[in-house]
Structure formats: C-alpha cells, structure tokens
Amino acid sequence: MLWQLLVVLLLLWYFSKIWKIKTIITATRKLRNKYIAIPFLGHSYLFVGDNERHMNVFKMFSKEAMKNNYNMTSFWLGMDHYTVVVEPNLFELFSKECLEKTRFAKFARSLIGNGSIFAPVDIWRPKRKHLAPTFSTKNLNNFCNIFSQQSLILVERLQSTLTSDKFSMWPFITTYTMDSVCETVLGIQIHAQTDKEQPFLKALNEYLTVGSSRIFKPWLYIKAIYKLHPDSQILRRTKKTIWEFVSNIIEKKREDIKRTKSKEASSGVESTESFLDLLLESADGVKFTNHYLIEEMLVLLLAGTDTSAVGAGFTCVMLSKYPDVQMKVYEELTEVLGDDLRRPILHTDLPKLKYLHAVVKETLRLYPPVPIIGRAVEKDVLLPSSITIPQNTEVILSIWGMHHNPKLWGDDVESFIPERFLNGSVPSGAFAPFSVGPRNCLGYKYAMMSMVTAIATIIARFKILPAEETDNLKRPLRVKFSTMMKPVDDFEVRLEPRHL
Template structure:
C-alpha cells in the first residue's frame, strides 16, 4: 500500500511539473494536478487562437483527438473521423468529386430544391414569427441526397425523414457522452443505455444506406458509360455515389463499407452546417433591411428575368451576396473550433507543443479578433469584403471551413447551396428578424436555440 501511495504522489508531481514546463503554453485556468481541466469538461488541452499558430498545428498534426473517435463506429473511415493513413489517400481520391466543374453540374438540382424551399416557406407568409431551421434541414437534405446519392423521390423521403431523425439523435448521444467525463472511458460507456441506443441507430442507418448503395450499383451495371450521367432537362450531373462506385470498380479504391461511411459523413456534415448557417443568414438579413435591399438590387441587376435559375456566371457576379455569406460565416461559424492530437514536438511562435497534447484551434476567436478585423469586428458588415483594405492582411484570418490541409472538402458546395437558396428566397420574400435576441448553443455545430425566429412577407 505504501509503495502504491508513493507512486501516486510521484505521478501527481510529474503531471503538475509537465503542465508547468516553460516551453509549453500556459495551462487553461483552473487546471489541477493529474486531472488537468477534466472537472471543467475541457481536459488538459491547449487553446490556440493565433491564426498562424493554428495553421502550423493543423498541418503538423493531421490526426484528431480521442473525442472524435466517439463517432468512429458510425462514420468510420469518413473524412471527419479517419486517421491520416486513411484520410490522406481517400481525400485525394474524393477531391475531384468536389471541384468547381462538378459543382457547376449540381446547380440545376440546387435551383430545383431552392424553388421547392420557397414554395414550402410560402405557407408562413404574413403569419407569426417561426423557426425556419426545419425548412432548411429539409432543403439541404434533399439537395445533398440528390447530388450525393442521385436518389429518386421515394428514397429521398427516407433520407429526409427517417435517416435525418436518427442522425440527429446519434449526434445528441455523442454530445451527452462528451459532457459526462466518466463516459469518455469505454469501460463505463459500454455499459450505459446510450451505448445500446447508439448501436441500434447505427444498425438502422447502415441498413438504409447499404440498400441505396446496392441498388445504385446494380443500376450502374445496367447502363453504359455514355448513359451514366443524369439528364435533368437543363442540366446534367453525376452523383458523388456514382463517382465512388466507379472508382471502387475501376481502381479498387473503396469497399462498400468505406463508401457508406463517406456518404454518411457527407450527409451528416452537410445538412447540419448548411441549414444552421442559412438560419443565421436569414436572421442577419432580417435584422438589417438595408443589407437585404442591397442584395435584392444586385440580384435583380444580375438576373434580369426574376424567374430565372441561378447559373454559374450569376454566382460569380453576385459579389455582394457572396459578401453576405462570408460575413455570416465569419460571425457564426457552424464549427467554432477543431481539435488536433499532437504526436511530436510542434514549434509555435512563443511555445513548443509536446507529444501527447490535445490542441483546440479556436476558429471563432480568430474571426472575432479586433486586432485582425478592427473595432467593428462584432458588426454585420458585408461591405468589408468588397474592399481589400478593410480585410485582414493575414490569409489565415478567415477559416470557417477549417484551416490547413485538412480543411472541409465541402466548402465550395456549401457556398453554392447557400447563395442559390438565398437568391431565390430574397426574390420572393421580405424577411424580418432580430439578431440581438439570438442565443446560441454548441452541440455538434453552433446552433441558435432562442430568438432565431423570422417573419416573411411577399415582395410586391
């Protein structure tokens, strides 16, 4: 017993001295020996807010900390949870699926879904303020289902309803596990009711997507390469699933399980972030009528026909709308921070991170740093994006899609979806809202939970 006590005391002293090593950054306030900040649900982590240091850490440490592994059974080798040896070759294979040329082929379907969104929102005209997020969830799920999976209407409904509800629930489980430190240990979590429910949900989610993949694989075998592209009256596109299945057959690049995990990741990541950012954009526009009118004026100038679809040329010319989207993402980044696992010494400007450190890159702090963005950093000012002199000189000051080599593969897709949806909605509706009443909460993304309702009126 005495020997055990001595070893325990030595361990406490060692852990305390390690936290106070001069080369390391100062620990987060409230850290205790041995347990660090775990009692504060933060853990022994280093918080990084300098944009240049964030880039160094992100590029030097490509692997994620253990909390990302909570979703590993669900998302597996997907781009969010996979370690570098899997992530690197898979990311290289998937990059062409999300380039600008492919995004342009998705625009017709994005317009179709945006028009459907406007139609559904019409029932809220001249009514009491309402929560628009459910409409945006349905819109983004329908869009990503069509462009990623090429689903028909029946299968798309399954994704929009059953699949979406289950994904929402499973991410809720991961959030609850994160908040309860003792459940970080598998020995405790494996005996909890949450673990049992997680396995049920994963089984059901796998069944849905496995059926979709099997069905599409059979369809692809029945058609020739010249007919592989969907013909949608005024646009053609090849769903991301088709690209992956073709790579699997021709290059032996993916297994069916890996394809499913990538599709799970794409859908789960896209619908939550895009729908949440659209919600913030609508509240900000509703709170700033002068900005709303300026966007509308630009849309009317670029699209002479008020019923015309948005084209790739239109998107390039809608520069003020683009500024609105960027300013929304700056003020309300859906992913306010990301984690990295430091596995070898990383030299920063003032400190050196040692192996075994968990590093949290505070992206939202970069976006709200007055030294970078000026004294009006907290104001919604899309105009700042139109004048290079008003923007930070540091290229790492704007990082809503992550930073470094492991940035979000869907950043262009998200921008296309948002600009297309906003253009259609602003042509049809006058929006009212009050951003000063919004209260946010972080689970998987930074969501508005109070004060985010908007009102709609028809434009005359």
Template sequence: MSAAVAPKNSFFYEFLKPWLGDGLLLSAGDKWSRHRRMLTPAFHFNILKSYVKIFNDSAKVMHAKWQCLITEGHTRLNMFEHISLMTLDSLQKCVFSFDSNCQEKPIGYIAAILELSALVAKRHQQLFQYKDFVYYLTPDGQRFRRACRQVHDFTDAVIRERRRTLPDEGADDFLKAKAKTKTLDFIDVLLLTKDEDGTGLSDEDIRAEADTFMFAGHDTTASGLSWVLYNLAKHPEYQERCRQEVEELLKDREPKEIEWDDLTQLPFLTMCIKESLRLHPPAPTISRRCTQDIVLPDGRVIPKGVICLISIFGIHHNPSVWPDPEVYDPFRFDPEHIKGRSPLAFIPFSAGPRNCIGQSFAMTEMKVVLALTLLRFRVLPDKEEPRRSPELILRAEGGLWLRVEPLSAGAQ
C-alpha cells in the same frame, strides 16, 4: 502544419466513429491521404455545376412550405429546423440521386441522421458517458446504435444496387453517358474512382465517405445559412442591397432560378455570407494532436503529444485582426480590404491540407438558397435575441427564430 505533423485528435471526434467509420473526417495517415486524392474529383466544378439545379429545387420546396405556413398564420419560423431538412433533401439527391420528399413528410433515414447528430452533441456534454461500455447501456446509447444501423442499412442498399448495375469496364464511357442523362452523384464518382495503382474504394470505404458527406454537409451549411439570414434580418439595409443584386441579375429570366454562371455575379451577397461565416462560424472549434514538437514564431514550443483546440470562433473575433469584431460589416470582405490580411485570419472551412473538401459545395448551396430566399421573402428579427450555443456546430439555444414575410414577386 502538414497533416502528418498535426493530425486530427481522435478523442475530439471519436463519438462519431461508429456512425461515420474511417471517412475523410476521421481517418488519418496514408488512408486519409489516399482517400483525399481519390475524392477530390467528386468536388470538381464540373460535378458541382450539375448540383445547382438540385439546390434550386430544394429551396423551392422549402419556400412553398413557408408560404403555406404563413397563409395559416405562422410567420415566426425556426430557421435551423427548416434549413436542416432542406440541406438533407438536397444532399440525398446529390449523394444518392434519391428523392425522399423529406421536407414534406417524415422519413426514417433523415430522422436517424438528425437523431445521431443530436445524440453526439449531447454525449460530448456528459462526461460519465464518455466510456463506450457505459454509454451503450444507457437509453441514449441504444438509440444511437439503432439510428446507426438504420443509416448504414440505407447506404449499404444503395451501394449494392449501384454496384450491381455498374459495368465491369468502360467506366469513363459509362460516366459520360450518365452525365448526359442525369446528375452524376457522389456514389457514382466513388464507385468509379481509382488510385494510381488502379485500385478502387471498398464498399465499406464508400459507405464511410457517403455517411460523412451527409453528416458534414447538412448541419454546417444549415448553420451558415441560418446565421446569415439572422444577420441580414438585423441589417435590413444589407438585406435590401442583396435583394436588389439578385433582382437585377434575374430580371429578364423566367423561371427565376440561379444558374452556375450567376454565382460570380453576386459579389455583395457573397460578402454578406463571408462576414456571417466570420461572425458565426458553423464549426467553432477544431482539434489537432501534435506528432512532433512545434516551434512557434516567438520561440515557445508546443510539445509532441499535446492536443490543441483551435478556436475558429476566437480567431474570427480577434480584435487585433478584426476591429470591432462583434459588428456585422460585409465590407470587410471587399476586395480592397482583403489585401494585406493574413489568409489564416478567416478560416470557416479550417485551413491547411485537412481543410474542408466540400467548401465549394457549401458556398454554392448557400449562395443559391440565400439568393432565392431574399427574392421571395423578407426576413425580420424575432423579438427574442438568440443565444449562441457552440456544440460540434454553432447553433442557437432553442432554435434560431425569425419572422418571414412573402414578397409579391416571390408569391407569383
């Protein structure tokens, strides 16, 4: 369906609005179309290429932390906790060129994002707090307001400072010069992008898009990475095959880092990520509202005005499309097996015009971090099986715990 026929249902996402404003996730109509066109260059592979170094560095910090914890006798780690901080760390660098060392010490801005994510998920489960005037009288509502203000203040300050140093003209030359000396970040691209009429984004628009990217980019990728490590812990034969693929790729290289051109040289690791995204899609449900009657292939009609909840989790576990859907089998994504399968059978990043604009960013980060993690550590299942918790993001109740062992090569 076109974005006009089936726009996002605002009720499903409205609790995010005070935080994320009218960014791509929540906007609709002409505003969404304009912003989508203007933001597309921010996810071009030339921009993504420069982020690969950031992903390597953030993963390295997380692994150093793991090494310390293991030395102290803590071999059982909560993947969600560690990987969420790692994805926030890399996002702060990609979005703002800001290095807060948030993986190593508590940072107010990062704590505020984690708190906002938790509060939105909690509010969805408490019907009596759906009305704003009730919610903002509660302690949670007041915490939400405070955290929102903290996040907005940070983003506003970065935009103001960057706007001040931006040249009035010669933006293209400025971009090229900056790209040679440092990573071109998301704020740079947003400040310099123009539509067909030569009009740029307002500061409020830039804040909304930056805050949206920080929210949508950290939790989803952390979920995807945590669950793929869980699945590989449960299937040591696939884990070992991934590790051998990475070792072979990096055997004559020092330091052992993943580069942009390596990403296409990891076919089995990519298959393992995709099968994990099928089994454990980070966004288990999406919501759309029909603005006109929609006739289904069998003749039934979804009437105008109806809100449709689309279960990505359900689609990915449909036995008529995926035989033995609960079985983790990376070979489902072997190029030979993909032929003839509907492109809508596998939609971890949604589908259609409102699909995830950051899917290449997310897949790049997942490949880099997974490859380096398997190069340095062996992951083993915890004695307790995690219970899936489908909130806005697919989590595990009480965290997703795995046992981690350093490999001799990774300890060097």
C-alpha cells in the same frame, strides 16, 4: 478500512499521473488562464450546464487567448491538456504539424468509421486523393440545378409560415440541405422536405443529438461505462438504420450504373452524376468496398447537410436584423436575374452575386458553424515564441476566437459588415470557417453554392423580418454548441411576401 485504501490508491494514481505530465504543467504556466483548474477535474466543472453554457466556455477560453501576448491559452479536461489558439500563423503551423484529430474524433468514428474527415492520417491521405477530383468545378456546376430545384420546394414550403408569427427556419433549411445532399452525394431523392417522417433523417438527427452530449462528460469516455449508459443503446439502434440505408443505396447503384450508362449512351442524354457515381466510375471504383463507400458517403452527408444548413440559417437571421443589407442583396438579385425573379438560379448567376457571397462570408465569420477544431500533438512543437507545446496534448484551433480577435479585425470586430469581403480588408489567413491546411474541408465551394442558391431564392420571394421587434436587434446572437454552433432560438424569423 476499504475506503481509506481506495483513497490512498487514488492519491498514488493521481501523483503518478502528475509526475508523468510535469513537462506539460511546466509549459502551461507560460499560457495565462485566469480560470482555476481543480485536481482530477481540471476545468471540466466550467462546462456543467446546457449547450449554451458549453459554447460560452469556449468563448471564455478564446478571449483568454486573445488577451495573452502569445495568442494562446490552455485548459484541462480531467487530466488531458488543451492549448487554445486564435491567431492565423499558429493556425497554419498547427494545421501542418498536427494532422491527427483529437480523441473526440473517436466519438464520430463510432458512426462514420474511418471516413476521411476524422480518419487517422495514414487512412486519410489516400482517401482525400480519391475524393478531391469529384469536387471539380464542372461537377459542382452540374449540382447547381439540384440546389435550384430543391430551393423552389423550400420556398413553396415556406409559404405556410406567412400566416403565423415567428417560426424556426431550421426544419425547413435542414430538410432542404438533406434533400440536396442525398441527390448530389447518393443520386437519390428522399423527399425529406415533404416527408416529415423520413426514417433516415430522423435516425441521423437522433444520433447527432445524443452522441454530441458525450463530449462534455469525461466520465463517459470510458467504453465500459458508456456501454451501460442508455444513450449507447440509442446510438446502436440509429447507427444500424443509417448504415443499412446507405448500404442499400450503394448496392442498388452498383447494379444500376451499367444499365443507366447504356441507356444514356443510346439516348444521347446525360444526367447529373452524384459523388457516388463519380467514385464508382473512377479508375479505382471497382476496388472500393461497400464499407469504404458507406464511410465516405456518410462524411459527405453529415458535412454537407449540417454545415450548409447552419450557415444558411445564420445568414437568414442576420439579414432579418439588417434590412439595409437585405435590400442590397435584393437589388443585386434584380440586376442579375432581370425581370424574372422567380426563375431558378443558374450556375452562371452565382459568380455575379458578389454582395450575397460577402454577406454569407461575413455571417460565417461571426457565426462559424464549426467554431473549434481539435488536433492531437504527437510530438513536441516548438513555436516562434520559443514556447514548446509538448507531445501527448491536444490543440484547439478556435475558429470563433480567430474570427472575433480584435488584434486581427480591428475595434469593429463584432459588427456585421459584409463590405469587409469586397474591399480587401480581410486579414491574411484570418478567415477559416472550413478549416485550414492539408485537412481543410474539400466541400467549401459546394457549401457556398448550396447556401447562396437557397438564400437567393428566398430573398427573391420574401422579406425576412426579425422574430421580434426590439430596439436591440444588433446585439450578438445567443448561441449553443453540440455538433455545430447554432442559435439558442433555432433560427427564428418572420416572413413577408414580396409583391412582384
């Protein structure tokens, strides 16, 4: 009798839920999706599998949206509804109308709290105003020296791969970006490139790996259940390590900042100021609590490390598969750097590397590190097509989908053609690797500077070769999705030294 009662109660709950969301169901009938939603589960059954499967499902939904005249489709995760968008005008509309992040943001908040990237709107607005001035061109140019010095360490470490066959670029590039970010954000050197056991980096990588697996398991969304899961204990342990690390740096920075400034004033020498320095020295610096600063520093550390590393890694892989493109990059470097290709990259060099910038952008088009962005729909949104996206649903802005939409880019949308970004053929609003609208990424220029500096330093010294010699090098890369989109083989390539 008990199980029968449970079944009845479950059915009553289900139909009451259906009644409440009947408006949503009516709206979704206008958005074609050939994949069947199962009662209770929705489309979550499609996500069963590994990280490559997760990314493939997002591709499937994006392609469904491309086929639809409305450039949208919909899917369900359990009883939650999502609208997938792949068109620039819709991107702009939703990015302005829907500023709140999705429920998945709460998973990120377990680490970064109310850090600006995922913070509720009322917290995000003032934080963005505090952060925006620190991304001035002057400050970013000052950081180029750090990128250059860390890039030199990177290429020195890459020398060890010359005696091996294929290898993964990921541990080399991610430690380069971590060292660069820690020095530019916190003003410290953690030597992640030379210290493989660096505890902060290990804790951060472990947290991101474990935490991202929760996204595709709706049964773990319930806090009471997740607290009993082994992953929850790992997250608590690694979060403690991460927060203590950043907190100690902030405390030390508060103590050192006046003494450091005093020494600089007496010596007449200026040092490069980190984002933390700039925030503490701003008019509101004295008002920032350590908790506030930890949240914002973690946002910058996470966004700056993974996004730049993934973008640079994908670019290296694409250069290995397109030797003619790589040769053009090398020729541009010889023109800009002159006779000394081994000298550090200067901030004045970067604007001259136009073709390399185009290569990076075309790579980000095909392989955006953040392939999707989620937004909560808090009130009904009436679209130009007369379709209404109802409140209490969520929108997926598919960056991957918009970047691969043949209606925007043409029949050669899957081809790697850097010249798109030199000849003015980029569709308006269709390139958005760092999001769009008021909540777009403040660090776009920072990430580009970091990636271009590292890649230029690598290409000046090495030829990047494909991991394997095959007749089908130009086929699309197999990719997976966790916190970022990455290739299944973790950026495998081979290197050959250039004889200068």
